[in-house]
Amino acid sequence: MTIDKTDERPRPSRRAPLIAVAAAGVALAVVAGFALTQGDDSTGSATGGAVADVSTQPRTGAATVLDRPFQKPDLVLTDTKGRKYDLREQTKGKPTLIYFGYTHCPDVCPLTMSNIAIARKQLPKADQDKIQVVFVTTDPERDTPAELGKWLPAAGDPSFVGLTGDFPTIQAGARQIGIGIDPATKDENGKVVSMHGAQVVAFSPTTDQGYVLYGESTTTEDYAKDLPKIIKGENP
Numbered sequence: 001m002t003i004d005k006t007d008e009r010p011r012p013s014r015r016a017p018l019i020a021v022a023a024a025g026v027a028l029a030v031v032a033g034f035a036l037t038q039g040d041d042s043t044g045s046a047t048g049g050a051v052a053d054v055s056t057q058p059r060t061g062a063a064t065v066l067d068r069p070f071q072k073p074d075l076v077l078t079d080t081k082g083r084k085y086d087l088r089e090q091t092k093g094k095p096t097l098i099y100f101g102y103t104h105c106p107d108v109c110p111l112t113m114s115n116i117a118i119a120r121k122q123l124p125k126a127d128q129d130k131i132q133v134v135f136v137t138t139d140p141e142r143d144t145p146a147e148l149g150k151w152l153p154a155a156g157d158p159s160f161v162g163l164t165g166d167f168p169t170i171q172a173g174a175r176q177i178g179i180g181i182d183p184a185t186k187d188e189n190g191k192v193v194s195m196h197g198a199q200v201v202a203f204s205p206t207t208d209q210g211y212v213l214y215g216e217s218t219t220t221e222d223y224a225k226d227l228p229k230i231i232k233g234e235n236p
Contacts, residue, residue, distance in 0.1 A: 061222060061225065061226070061236065062214055062215070062217070062218040062219070062222035062223075062226070063202075063212050063213070063214060063222075063226055063235075063236040064212065064213040064214075064215075065211060065212055065235050065236070066210070066211050066212065066213065069204075069207065069209035069210055069211040070176065070177040070178065070201065070209060070210035070211075071176065071209060071210075072087065072088050072091070072096075072203055072208050072209065072210065073087055073088075073098070073173035073174070073176040073177055074087075074088060074173070074176065075087040075088075075136070075163070075165075075169065075170075075173040076165075076169075077136065077163040077164060077165035077169065077170070078145055078163065078164055078165055079145065079161060079162065079163055080145045080146070080148045080149035080152065080161075080162045081145065081149070082145045085161065085163055087134065087163070087173075088208070091132050091134065091203070091208075092208060093205055093208065094130065094131075094132045094205050095130055095131050095132065095202070095203065095204065095205045095230050095231045095232075095233070096131075096132040096133075096134060096202070096203040096205075097116060097131070097132070097133045097134070097200050097201070097202050097203075097230075098134045098136065098177070098200070098201050098203065098210070099112060099113070099133075099134070099135055099136070099199075099200045099201075100136045100137075100138050100170070100174050100179055100181055100196050100197065101113075101135060101136075101137070101138060101196055101198075102137050102138045102139035102142070102143055102184075102194050102196065103137070103139070103142070103143050103147055103148065103151040103155075104139065104142060104192065104194070105194070108198050108216045109155070110155040110156075111216075112198070112200060112216065112218075113133075113135065113152070113155045113156030113157075113160065114155060114156060114220075115218065115219060115220045115223055116133055116156065116157075116200070116223055117133075117156040117157040117160070118220045118223075118224075119220050119221075119222075119223035119224040119227055120133070120157060120159075120223075120227065121157075122224045123227060123228065123231075127227070127228065127231050128159075130205075130231050131227060131230070131231055132161065133156065133157070133159070133160040133161065134160070134161045134163060135148070135152060135156070135160055135161065135162050135163070136163045136164075136170060136173070136174070137162070137163065137164045137170070138170065138174075138181045138184075138194060138195075138196040139184050139192075139194050140164045140165060140166065140167055140170060141167075141184065142184075142192075143162075143164050144164065145162070145164060148162030148163075148164060149162065167183055171183075174196075174197070177201050177210050178197075178199075179196070179197035179199055179201075180195075180196075180197050181195060181196045181197065182194075182195040182196075198215065198216040199213050199214065199215060199216075200213070200214040200218065201213060201214075202214070202226075202230045204230075204233040205231070205232075205233050206233035207233065211235075212226075212230065212235075212236060
């Protein structure tokens with residue numbers, strides 16, 4: 001199945017399609033799959049076009065394992081303490097989950113962070129300390145380091161890393177792992193409209209490559225089952 005951007009129509013749904021499986025073989029088109037949210041309302045719609053093509057192995061549970069993993073994004077941004085954060089350097093050799101979202105998101109972003117946080121707490125303490133969770137804002141004008149610093153511990157966990165910076169840099173980094181985001185805009189009523197893909201990408205500690213995708217329907221139980229393998233760099 002392929003997604004044709006020209007056929008997309010706004011509809012009253014918070015959820016957006018995340019991936020489109022190609023008609024032949026196991027090619028996977030990771031589309032922008034934008035979760036569009038108007039201000040803090042609970043309505044949204046889906047739009048977007050292809051960002052990257054990758055090959056996948058058969059889907060196992062919530063995880064989609066990639067035959068052609070992503071390189072870790074070359075991103076240097078600012079963390080919640082206002083310090084420079086080099087994503088590649090500071091997560092090198094560590095099992096890492098990366099997600100692009102924003103703090104004013106009313107549904108999928110806080111749910112995703114909460115699911116990962118709950119699953120992480122079910123791990124042995126030594127494994128909890130190993131896993132890195134990085135939340136990169138798609139709305140940097142509103143998501144300052146201080147704002148991220150307040151939101152992440154409440155929505156997820158104090159150990160999660162929050163990053164912000166200039167939008168073009170963030171957008172380019174997202175596209176490196178097949179995730180489409182658009183600059184925040186305002187609708188005719190002055191409400192902020194922010195669009196972002198809803199995938200979580202897991203990076204192996206042994207290769208530093210993004211080899212597993214999770215969609216927005218992934219549950220706490222799914223993450224709890226898979227994280228011990230992600231920590232070891234194994235396929236879930």
